[in-house]
Amino acid sequence: MGALRERGRRGVGVKNKEPGAERPAHGISDSEQLLFGGPLLYDTGWSSHDGAFTRLSLWSMVATLPRLIRTTIRLADQADRRALRLVAAAEIGRGAAQAVGLVAVNTVLAALLAGGDPAGRLREALPALAVVAVTALVAALLRAASTYGSGRLEPKVERVATERYLARASRVELAAIEDDQFHRLLDTAQYGATSARRMIDYCISVVNALLSLVAAAGVLTVLHPVLLPLLALMTVPSMWSTLVTTRRRYRSFRTWVQHARAGRVLSSELTATETAAEIRVHQVGPFLLKHFRNMSASSEAEQTRLARLDARTGLWASVWTGLAGAATYLALGSLVWTGVMAMSVAGTAVLAIRTGSASLGGMVRSINNLYDESLFVADLDLLCARAADWAIPTGGAPVPLRPGRITFENVTFRYPGTEGEPALTDVTLTVPAGRITALVGENGSGKSTLVKLLAGLYLPESGRVCWGGVPTTLADRHQVFERIAMVAQDFNRWRFTARVNIAIGAPSAPIEEDRLADAARNAGADTVVDSLPSGWDTLLARGYQGGHQLSGGQWQRLGIARAHYRDAPVLIVDEPTAALDAKEEQRVFDQIRDLADAGQTVILITHRMASVRHADLVHVLHHGRLVESGSPQELLARPGGRFRELYGIQAAQFDGLDGLDRLDRLGHPVTGP
Numbered sequence: 001m002g003a004l005r006e007r008g009r010r011g012v013g014v015k016n017k018e019p020g021a022e023r024p025a026h027g028i029s030d031s032e033q034l035l036f037g038g039p040l041l042y043d044t045g046w047s048s049h050d051g052a053f054t055r056l057s058l059w060s061m062v063a064t065l066p067r068l069i070r071t072t073i074r075l076a077d078q079a080d081r082r083a084l085r086l087v088a089a090a091e092i093g094r095g096a097a098q099a100v101g102l103v104a105v106n107t108v109l110a111a112l113l114a115g116g117d118p119a120g121r122l123r124e125a126l127p128a129l130a131v132v133a134v135t136a137l138v139a140a141l142l143r144a145a146s147t148y149g150s151g152r153l154e155p156k157v158e159r160v161a162t163e164r165y166l167a168r169a170s171r172v173e174l175a176a177i178e179d180d181q182f183h184r185l186l187d188t189a190q191y192g193a194t195s196a197r198r199m200i201d202y203c204i205s206v207v208n209a210l211l212s213l214v215a216a217a218g219v220l221t222v223l224h225p226v227l228l229p230l231l232a233l234m235t236v237p238s239m240w241s242t243l244v245t246t247r248r249r250y251r252s253f254r255t256w257v258q259h260a261r262a263g264r265v266l267s268s269e270l271t272a273t274e275t276a277a278e279i280r281v282h283q284v285g286p287f288l289l290k291h292f293r294n295m296s297a298s299s300e301a302e303q304t305r306l307a308r309l310d311a312r313t314g315l316w317a318s319v320w321t322g323l324a325g326a327a328t329y330l331a332l333g334s335l336v337w338t339g340v341m342a343m344s345v346a347g348t349a350v351l352a353i354r355t356g357s358a359s360l361g362g363m364v365r366s367i368n369n370l371y372d373e374s375l376f377v378a379d380l381d382l383l384c385a386r387a388a389d390w391a392i393p394t395g396g397a398p399v400p401l402r403p404g405r406i407t408f409e410n411v412t413f414r415y416p417g418t419e420g421e422p423a424l425t426d427v428t429l430t431v432p433a434g435r436i437t438a439l440v441g442e443n444g445s446g447k448s449t450l451v452k453l454l455a456g457l458y459l460p461e462s463g464r465v466c467w468g469g470v471p472t473t474l475a476d477r478h479q480v481f482e483r484i485a486m487v488a489q490d491f492n493r494w495r496f497t498a499r500v501n502i503a504i505g506a507p508s509a510p511i512e513e514d515r516l517a518d519a520a521r522n523a524g525a526d527t528v529v530d531s532l533p534s535g536w537d538t539l540l541a542r543g544y545q546g547g548h549q550l551s552g553g554q555w556q557r558l559g560i561a562r563a564h565y566r567d568a569p570v571l572i573v574d575e576p577t578a579a580l581d582a583k584e585e586q587r588v589f590d591q592i593r594d595l596a597d598a599g600q601t602v603i604l605i606t607h608r609m610a611s612v613r614h615a616d617l618v619h620v621l622h623h624g625r626l627v628e629s630g631s632p633q634e635l636l637a638r639p640g641g642r643f644r645e646l647y648g649i650q651a652a653q654f655d656g657l658d659g660l661d662r663l664d665r666l667g668h669p670v671t672g673p
């Protein structure tokens, strides 16, 4: 694979070439090189496992098998111990039935091949024949029991693993989600649950094949010691050849998948709604189609090449297996010929060898798959361990229901994994209770960071953030979260009904219709809900039957209603009116004023200086430092102040006058920018 990529990289030179003019032999087309800069490989955590089993040798496969089986048993045991016992008992029983059946076959053959009256020989063989029939019946019943047990086990294993993943992932610190390594692990581990489910199935096939092999080997050893090496002679080459062909097919699949992925990217670009206008106006269609055709030709050539190789390997494998088979039968024949072995024993040996080696191919594939899946399950285990280290601690100092003022005392904070200037440096400020406090500053000045520290989503590197005197480092942070309602700029647009989109603001309580109507009315979302085809029950997601899409402004009203519904003592609003029309904006700010007058603490982040005049207190941030604090009027009156400067710039954009002149002439900001 690496070689393929290397060669792909060297084959650039596409600048003046007609795509398709030259068909590369290495599998990567000029088009892929031009469009994607090489093969289109995923850059996700799970891609690190890509092709892992092609690195597994025959010996390491055997060596890892006990661990793989142990892992599967552990998963199954956690999910449903009774079902696990049922499957285990059924599989062991099937192996035993097979062994007993083989011994009975040997007795039947011995009776039938002995000299004397045919009727007498048949009579002699009858009891053993009955045993053969009973063992076949028992094996069939046990197979049914195993199928039932595994059918019960698999979904439970997947559910237990999924719950483990989701519960752990939703409890970690925000810093963990933003940590690259943890995020990649989170990405890989999400496949752990389905892998755990598949491991059950693969493990049962492996155990079943192994027991068949053990049953055959046991019977052969009892019949004649020389038969065991014969079984090995027959099975080892076939095991080896299956491993080789499986790996080749897997590599071929991976290459093919890569090309298919690149092709899919082009077709989705060509048909996406977002790209539709540009594709038509800029006439991108023929360009992408030409490259699609070129990539397909390259993919077809690659598949043909691999099919040829597959055919050759398959032929070699058959020759080898045939030779091993011939050697086995030759050895058996000479043993019978020289009188070392009875004819009946040779007959049973043939049957046992065939039974033992029949499921070998499947077993090799299952071990490969088992190994592959186990990598994802191992990631899930690793995620759970890491998530425990990153978990937001439970318990801590209680936070008052009405926490009073929130203070920052010399707070410095740097995002984990970043170097250079901290995002916040030595910030000391107060957010008074029952007031509107605005945070103002240019992009990247630290407003959102400050709010995340205030909300306890991050903890300061130095200094303290205190809720009514309780530092967030010591506080029960779940209680801090309970005291906050948040309308973030990018608040979540849940793909649920309108009702749930608002009620999810208070997810632990039963939905109250009156409270819902109240919240919607306060946020102006009632008119939005009234206009929906199924009212509160309208699904707010495009692409689903009955799904409806809202405009940005309508969503924003729903977001504000959600915060109202939560009804927490501290309200954080980040650009709450960015998508609202002027009339609605005025209404929202009147609402926020009312909330503050009723005792709610409001923290407002906004770039609209006009909105800031609704605040009681303004904190101005610049490069992560607090540079000004005061009422809007005080700050506007401060010559050379940053707030006054920012306001002036927007005022000038608003009416073309020099904003500061206008301010000076008006004396105070009567009409905002």
Ligand SMILES: Nc1ncnc2c1ncn2[C@@H]1O[C@H](COP(=O)(O)OP(=O)(O)OP(=O)(O)O)[C@@H](O)[C@H]1O
Pocket (backbone or CB within 6 Å): 178, 415, 418, 423, 441, 442, 443, 444, 445, 446, 447, 448, 449, 450
């Ligand atoms: N998750 C993060 N990881 C690393 N650095 C970050 C992260 N989020 C923000 N920063 C950096 O921290 C600094 C402050 O960013 P912050 O988002 O707090 O600014 P802001 O004032 O809210 O900006 P804006 O007005 O654009 O929303 C910036 O330099 C930004 O690049």
